[in-house]
Amino acid sequence: MRPLQVVITLKFCYSCYKQSTSYLSNGASVGFDFIIVGAGSAGCVLANRLSADPRHRVLLLEAGGSDWNPLFRVPLMTGVLLRSRYANWFYRTEPEPHLNNRQLFWPRGRVLGGSSAINGMVYTRGTPLDYDGWAQMGLPAWSFDKVLPAFKRSESYQPGANAFHGGGGPLPISRPNTPNPLFDAFVAAGQQAGYPFNPDFNGESQEGFGRYDFTTRNGERWSTARAFLDPARRRPNLTIRTDARLLKVIVENGRATGVEVLAGRDRQTIRTDGEVILSCGTVNSPAALMHSGIGDGAVLAGLGIPVVQDLKGVGKNLQDHLLARVEHACLEPVTLYGTLRGDRAAFALLRAIFLKSGPASSFPLEGGAFFKSDPALDEPDLQSHFLPGLSTAALRLPFLAKPKGRYDGHGFFANVYQLRPHSRGEITIGSADPLAAPLIKPNYLSDPADLRVLREGVKALRRVFAQPAFDRFRGPELAPGPDVVSDRDIEQWLRGVADTVFHPVGSCRMGTDDGAVVDQHLRVHGVAGLRVVDASVMPRMPSSNTHAPTVMIAERASDFILGEPA
Secondary structure, three states: OOHHHHHHHHHHHHHHHHHHHHHHOOOOOOOEEEEEEOOOOOHHHHHHHHHOOOOOOEEEEOOOEOOOOHHHHOHHHHHHHOOOOOOEOOEEOOOEOOOOOEOOEEOOEOEOOHHHHOOOOEEOOOOHHHHHHHHHOOOHHHOHHHHHHHHHHHEEEOOOOOOOOOOOOOEEEEOOOOOOHHHHHHHHHHHHOOOOEOOOOOOOOOOEEEEOEEOEEOOEEOOHHHHHHHHHOOOOOEEEEOOEEEEEEEEEOOEEEEEEEEEOOEEEEEEEEEEEEEOOHHHHHHHHHHHOOEEOHHHHHHOOOOOOEEOOOOOOOEEOOEEEEEEEEEOOOOOOOHHHEHHHHHHHHHHHHHHOOOHHHOOOOOEEEEEOOOOOOOOOOEEEEEEOOOOOOOOEOOOOOOOOOOOOOOEEEEEEEEOOOOOOEEEEOOOOOOOOOOEEEOOOOOOHHHHHHHHHHHHHHHHHHOOHHHOOOEEEEEEOOOOOOOHHHHHHHHHHHOEEOOOOEOOOOEOOOOOOOEOOOOEEOOOEOEEEOOHHHOOOOOOOOOHHHHHHHHHHHHHHHHOOOO
């Protein structure tokens, strides 16, 4: 591309940024039918669906900024976005007692599109048993036959609609199928190890080795902001405000009547004569409730927060996927290592931005698997992602010294994590200041069964990598390493290296018991006009990545709110 074209394109991007930020800053503190707090994976879906009726006045508030930057559309920039303070809350957990007291980095999206703007884009739903299990917990509106139409409604599945996929929805779903012999080796090795081939993890069966679907199209990421919000931006009944930080929900006489926000340096009160909907995510939704006086009364009173509704379950039931990686050096130069050379990386980025092609136009976690730690199980309890590169890979520049004590060369890895962990943690707050970061206590591996299942997952990946399909590629094992042999060795290693998959759910769970926060229609118990719609309402972790289920939850919520069949 000629330099002049580059300048023109960058100028265009900047003008789009100026236009969007000017547009987004509009909006007055007037009455709305719906105030949606959080323009993330769920909030953007709700904004689209609720504003489709021109009679509904909808306000969408986002604490972060616009997603104007073209880097948000480049799939391989995920690692950069996860470390970007512009788009990220940059949370860390409290010291984890069962992980050698380590504090884990917990990125959560703070930008239009939320975590869907910075995630790995993998699109998996879970199994029918996941959602039928929710129904058996007293939540019949969430059985698989009820949620499948909501999944399909959101999808624009690139191969076309079928019994399991929708073809006319806003959210593009595709399978990149990047040509790399290591992806083929991973799938073949899985079959050699005794696992079936699976052509579609979201189809008839989940078990097996195959390739993932992604929320991408034509070499670009599609966040929920791009898929759901962009088509609705110009609706006169939809107001979008960025850089608006929620301070609290206003509750009067048992009903949510508005929100107090910090917009820039100004505190504003915005009223609704309809509903306030929290879509702030698994970390921030329970924190928002607590700062609004909704939560464990004893905890709130101890912080000097007036108790509006004593709900002891707020922030409890936190669940997350915890991963470990098996890594090998690679004997052939077919990994991402070459792409990470500075000049090649720059060219790949420009090619992805302007031509939507090349190695940066897909996210290289395409190889995947769902399998069992015990053959006697009814369904898989482990998930894996394969990548033709190393977890420690970094950009290589001639003026940067090679990292000491770390392998620097071609390699590959697969991660593994338990799909339905038994350990439960919590989100809480440590002060009455709504701008203070919440306290994140995942309590990973507090249930011994989780450690056992994750250990068996590591052993299973080692068996897969030992298959003939990897003979031409397999170099020395870099992690766990040749000294980690026994079950006890693996367990000790896991406590020192296991990390989050960025899939937190469950901190405002739905249910009918005293520990539940919302009912099956996502209404907060004891407070009229207030709902929570995001991953925090999941009563139990689905057997999958969490983005697709979160979009589905927002689709179901729109049904409930609009009075359509539940």
